[in-house]
Amino acid sequence: MAETIRVYVVEDHTIVREGIIALIETTDDLQVVGESSDGRTALAGISELKPDVVLCDLALPGLGGLEVIKRVLQTGINTRFVVLTMYHDHAWVQRAMEAGAAGYVLKGAGVRDVVNAVRTVARGDTFLTPGTRLATSKDPLSSREIEVLTLLAEGHTSREIGQLLDISGRTAEHHRAKIMKKLGINDVAGLVRYAIRNGLVDQNLK
Numbered sequence: 001m002a003e004t005i006r007v008y009v010v011e012d013h014t015i016v017r018e019g020i021i022a023l024i025e026t027t028d029d030l031q032v033v034g035e036s037s038d039g040r041t042a043l044a045g046i047s048e049l050k051p052d053v054v055l056c057d058l059a060l061p062g063l064g065g066l067e068v069i070k071r072v073l074q075t076g077i078n079t080r081f082v083v084l085t086m087y088h089d090h091a092w093v094q095r096a097m098e099a100g101a102a103g104y105v106l107k108g109a110g111v112r113d114v115v116n117a118v119r120t121v122a123r124g125d126t127f128l129t130p131g132t133r134l135a136t137s138k139d140p141l142s143s144r145e146i147e148v149l150t151l152l153a154e155g156h157t158s159r160e161i162g163q164l165l166d167i168s169g170r171t172a173e174h175h176r177a178k179i180m181k182k183l184g185i186n187d188v189a190g191l192v193r194y195a196i197r198n199g200l201v202d203q204n205l206k
Contacts, residue, residue: 005122008051009035010042010068011084012060016107020055020084023111030118039063046072051079053118056101058085058092062164064150066099066143073100080121084114093132095143103127140182148175152188153195 007030011017017035024030034049036042038061046054046068054072058065069081082103083096093104102121105113106129113129120127141149144165151161158176162169176191185191 004029004031005053005118006031006033006049006051007118008033008042008046008049008054008079010037010039010054010056010060010065011035012037012057020114023114024118027115030115037061039065039068042068043071046079047075047077050077053122054079054081055084055114055118056081058083058087058096059150064147066095067147067165069096069099069101070143080124082117082121082127088132090132093128095146097126099143104132105129106132141179145175145179145182148172149179149191149195152176152179153192 007024009017009020009024009032011020014037017037021032021035024032033051034045036045040062042054042056042060043063056065056068060068065083065085069083072079072081080103081101082105083101084105084107085092085096086107088106096104103117103126105117105127109129117127117129147165148161151164156164157169158172159169161167161172165172179191180186183191183194185194
């Protein structure tokens, strides 16, 4: 009998999270051992439970999915990450894989893709939803700058961003200045528009 793959689910939308859990529970070889609706509780839960595979959204309250992946892997925990997201842009695939993800699945993918992704990364391989690929050109922003930009677009101040990312407010300000320079944008409103166009925040954000 195959060994059971222990799965942890990180997704902020309750209906989506419950649907993923229900899907996993229909299989014989996958078991959900924990769940979280935000990045910070995910860090604690993953550290405690040490699952084989984490299904993780990118857009999470407080601490984004990329940062969750990086922080967990920095601890040395032998956990594999599958990003489950609506972001189909190739640059996002690139960012996720650079952060340490082993799989990338779009939320519109079929049930089979989600299950196959978990099984594939659990055995040490990588999985990309058919049709997705790594970006062919270098993204202008680093993963840290993406985190800062996302929080800026959500309305957080530099001080709040510093607290959320465990950096100083001055460092957050430095990141904002670099982001503006790289993108050629001179105000926060422009950064918000850029973030919405690139799927970093909800398009209905006011």
